[in-house]
Amino acid sequence: MLRAAASVVMLLGFYVVALLQLLAVLALVAWISVEWSATIGIKLGLPLLFAVGATAVGLWRAIRTRPxxxxxLIVAPHDAPELWGLVQALATEVGTRTPDEIRLVPEVNAAVSEDARLLGLIGGRRRLYLGMPLLQALSVDQLRSVVAHELGHYSGRHTRLGAVAYRGRLAIGHTIGRIGAWNPVGWVFRGYARLYLLVDNAASRRQELDADRASVRVAGPDVATSALRELPVIDAAWDFYFGAYVSWGWEAGFAPDDIFGGFGALVAARHEELAKMRGEEPEEHRSRWDTHPSNTERIAAMRAAPQVPHPVDGRPAGALLPSIAVAGVALQQAVVEVGSRQVLPWPQFTAAVATARLQRNADRIFRSLGRLTGVPDPGLGTLFDLVAAGRLGELAEEFHPDVTREEAAVRFAAMMDMLFVLAAVRSGAAYWRHSWSAPVTLTDADGAEVDFEEMAKLAVSPDTVEQARARLAGAGVRVEAAAIVERAATATGAGVVGALANFKIDGVHSDVILLDRGFVFVPGPKSTDNGKDRLKALISSGPAEELAKRYHFLPYEEVATATITKRSPVRAELRLHGGAVIALEGRWTGEELGKSQDALLAVLDRIVQRSTD
Known part of the structure; x- marks a missing residue:
């Protein structure tokens, strides 16, 4: 209740500040009108009055908005009677009403909410949210601790005024967002907003410690601390799982048929790595702006609690569901929108992703090969002909600009190896082996690992390239199986590395989005106002590949040379392989997100180095 009362008082104070500023602005306008002129008073007062009026808009929106x-995935009592039985028993122990609803969510988190009314005086529908990864990685004992902590928020009546705190933050956020950075009224509001967050976050930290006491009381200090220490381990495993197994395939147009089941399999297969992570003390950098105390502080408080005997249940938490595998698939159907992606079982998904990644890298080489040779549909056979003619160095220097052509040709063996793998997979002479405990590996039909490194070294020399061709044929690898697919570079899977407003591209006012694969040129206004806001809106409007499709996308690989004539503001010329020239001209009044100008110069410097070495 303390947080709620503080939230109400601080929120009311926000509008008292607004009222006082309104009176001050009116007095200022009246004084200027009398001492100088009504026109000057109105011109000076209108922006200030607008800022004060923004508080009313913020309040109105906050009142109407509900979390x-x-x-x-809603889990009814008949769907998981053991889980519901555990939650009901814990609610009794904690001294609160049982939640009305349990939902499985796709997050490494557990939480509670309550649809309270009349500023929390009247309780409402209660929901308990349980992250599927927690059910897959915690024990029943540890889950009891986590659930008891969340139910402790109910018994402490923390959720009653959660909506008040939510609306307070929302009202202040709406107000601050509508006031310009240089409006004096906004300075006062921003200062008060910082004070509000300091008070609210301090109350939130106290609530977490209070809920921890419920967890310790139900599960005991040892289990409570082990559960708390396990959460960052699960979170790291979840991030690794998505980065190493899911995300690239998702960007390439594929989706696994059992996302959550895959995470459960990874946790089981990598238990030794996870055990090692548990033994490492994470570095924590907490401040007064955080809503949660540090784990160190929480664990110290838990260990100070008296030791009370508790029943032990070391079963996996997933045992509380009739079938965690079925629940995982149902959750995926409820929360994951696969769109037009091809849904595949894990072994096929992994194989499709590995092949797609190989093809994308191969296409990058083949496009350069096509520009150099003039062949419209280049492939591995075209590359062999280039090697036989003694011209591999001309292609290789684009990828190794820091060495001579001869050395670049030798280093190209690594890329040749990758092309051989692609040809072998496309020929059906090699296969991808999926693993939850190790990276994907390449095998033959009997399961033995395949290695083309020695063949690749033979293939980069005119004297031995035919030996490599013959050895590939003997292994059942068709050279023609590795050929270009994506003839034009795209931004599929690209990320944003910078954004600059108010440039001129060939004399046209434009904004520039820097991707890790190329430039995106977006037509912009002549005015230099609101450049950062425009850039933020652009970047948040969709994935990078959609921006590239919507506007002019220039892949870095299509730029043959660059000439930088001025570094601040940037002025440069880009000469494309086809002979066209694009002029980039920055302006002193331009805006950027972060250090995007440094990122742009780094890109240009790399192109200059590539073209001059």
Whole structure:
């Protein structure tokens, strides 16, 4: 209740500040009108009055807005009687009412909410959210601790005024967002907003420690601390899982048929790595702006609690569901929108992703090969002909600009190896082996690992390239199986590395989005106002590949040379392989996100180095 009362008082104070500023602005306008002129008073006062009026808009929006329930899979009592039985028993132990609803959510998190009314005086529908990864990685004992902590928020009546705190933050956020950075009224509001967050976050930290006491009381200090220490381990495993197994395939147009089941399999297969992570003390950098105390502080408080005997249940938490595998698939159907992606079982998904990644890298080489040779559909056979003619160095220097042509040709063996793998997979002479405990490996039909490194070394020399061709044929690898697919570079899977507003591209006012694969040129206004806001809106409007499709995308690989004539503001010329020239001209009044100008100069310097070495 303390947080709620503080939230209400601080929120009311926000509008008292607004009222006082309104009176001050009116007095200022009246004084200027009398001492100088009504026109000057109105011109000076209108922006200030607008800023004060923004508080009313913020309040109105906050009153009308309610937090939406987290998207997930509702689990009814008849769907998981043991889980519901555990939650009901814990609610009794903690001294609170049982939640009305349990939802499984696709997050490494557990939470509670309550649809309270009349500023929390009247309770409402209660929801308990349980992250599927927690059910897959915690024990029943540890889950009891986590759930008891969340139910402790109910018994402490923390959720009653959660909506008040939410609306307070929302009202202040709306108000600050509508006031310009240089409006004096905004300075006062921003200072008060910082004070509000300091008070609210301090109350939130106290609530977490209070809920921890419920967790310790139910599960005991040892289990409570082990559960708390396990959460960052699960979170790291979840991030690794998506980065190493899911994300690239998702960007390439594929989706696994069992996302959550895959995570469960990874946790089981990598238990030794996870055990090692548990033994490492994570570095924590907490401040007064955080909503949660540090784990160090929480664990110290838990260990100071008295030791009370508790029943031990070391079963996997997933045992509380009739079938965690079925629940995982149902959750995926409820919360994951695969769109037009091809859904595949894990072994096929992994193989498709590995092949797609190989093809994308091969296409990058083949496009350069096509520009050099003039062949419209280049492939591995075209590359062999280039090697036989003694011209591999001409191609290789584009990828190794820091060495001579001869050395670049030798280093190209690594890329040749990759092309051989692609040809072998496309020929059906090699296969991808999926693993939850190690990277994907390449094998033959009998399961033995395949290695083309020695053949690749033979293939980069005119004297031995035919030996490599013959050995590939003997292994059942068709040279023609490795050929170009993506004839034009795209931004599929690209990321944003910078954004600059108010440039001129060939004399046209434009904004520039820097991707890790190329430039995106977006037509912009002549005015230099609101450049950062425009850039933020652009970047948040969709994935980088959609921006590239919507506007002019220039892949870095299509730029043959660059000439930098001025570094601040940037002025440069880009000469494309086809002979066209694009002029880039920055302006002193231009804006950027972060250090995007440094990122742009780094890109240009790399192109200059590539073209001059």
């Amino acid at each position: 939406e329930p987290m998207h997930g």
